[in-house]
Amino acid sequence: MISLVNLNTFHINSSCKELIQIKKIEDIISFKERNIKDYYILGGGSNILLLDSIENVILKNELKGIQLLHQNNDNVILRIASGENWHDTVIYCINNNWCGIENLALIPGTVGGAPVQNIGAYGVEIKDFIYAVHGIDLVSGKEKTYLPTECQFAYRSSIFKTDLKNSFSSQRLN
Ligand SMILES: Cc1cc2nc3c(=O)[nH]c(=O)nc-3n(C[C@H](O)[C@H](O)[C@H](O)COP(=O)(O)OP(=O)(O)OC[C@H]3O[C@@H](n4cnc5c(N)ncnc54)[C@H](O)[C@@H]3O)c2cc1C
The missing domain is CATH 3.30.465.10 (Uridine Diphospho-n-acetylenolpyruvylglucosamine Reductase; domain 3)
Structure with missing residues (x-):
């Protein structure tokens, strides 16, 4: 499991099975091609409350510029x-x-x-x-x-x- 403790403002000690870092547009396209249905888009994690354990794939937005x-x-x-x-x-x-x-x-x-x-x-x-x-x-x-x-x-x-x-x-x- 991957810790999300530093990826949410309240530092909830949550974890997920898979974390995909979106650093370029192609990362979204590759994710889409895997046809995963259970996913969640995470930004700065400041307007969400995470559960202890997350089954969904987390898409962490790191697009910069x-x-x-x-x-x-x-x-x-x-x-x-x-x-x-x-x-x-x-x-x-x-x-x-x-x-x-x-x-x-x-x-x-x-x-x-x-x-x-x-x-x-x-x-x-x-x-x-x-x-x-x-x-x-x-x-x-x-x-x-x-x-x-x-x-x-x-x-x-x-x-x-x-x-x-x-x-x-x-x-x-x-
Ligand atoms: C101390 C504190 C003070 C705050 N003050 C204010 C305030 O004054 N005014 C105010 O309006 N809000 C405030 N907020 C709320 C929060 O900061 C905002 O809602 C902020 O815009 C959330 O951005 P985020 O990147 O952290 O989103 P997250 O919390 O990561 O996500 C919030 C929602 O947006 C979705 N999301 C995030 N990024 C994307 C994306 N790229 N594409 C599609 N969906 C996306 C997520 O799936 C989720 O549903 C405050 C929060 C805290 C903790």
């Missing part, structure tokens, strides 16, 4: 891999003098976890800063992009937490 896609005097569009640490991403923006999401600093977790429950704090919600959520449909194996109007964002909720829970693996946010 930030790209600047567009910048003018008013706007910046970044492409951020979903395994990036959320707080570090906020600090990265602050250090570049890109303002907007600074109220969301110190929220634990990954970038990919952020749209799942539409993270928010001090009157700011991530839904107002998302250009698109890009990922892989784990049922069809195809890439898919969701525009904000398709994400069903609501208070601490989205389509990724409801209809698409555990069936869509976000890779990056634009």
Whole structure:
């Protein structure tokens, strides 16, 4: 069994039979080809409570990278891999003098976890800063992009937490 004690914020001494680290897109494709039905996507493990022993395969998101896609005097569009640490991403923006999401600093977790429950704090919600959520449909194996109007964002909720829970693996946010 593989310990998950350091992969969840509350350090619950949980373990699983198999842990797959997703470090590149091909890792998701390879996982999909194995046709495993019982799996769970893990980000930073800050919004979950784990059981002592987990039968499911755990997909640990470790996709990294930030790209600047567009910048003018008013706007910046970044492409951020979903395994990036959320707080570090906020600090990265602050250090570049890109303002907007600074109220969301110190929220634990990954970038990919952020749209799942539409993270928010001090009157700011991530839904107002998302250009698109890009990922892989784990049922069809195809890439898919969701525009904000398709994400069903609501208070601490989205389509990724409801209809698409555990069936869509976000890779990056634009
Ligand atoms: C001390 C503390 C303070 C917090 N403060 C706030 C706050 O102020 N505001 C707020 O909104 N939340 C807050 N949270 C909740 C939490 O930080 C957020 O919900 C965070 O976005 C979870 O991200 P994560 O990567 O840890 O997700 P996880 O806990 O790993 O996963 C949460 C859910 O998202 C799914 N998921 C994660 N990544 C992906 C992905 N790439 N693709 C598809 N599904 C995915 C998982 O399967 C799971 O269902 C707080 C939590 C803690 C422990």
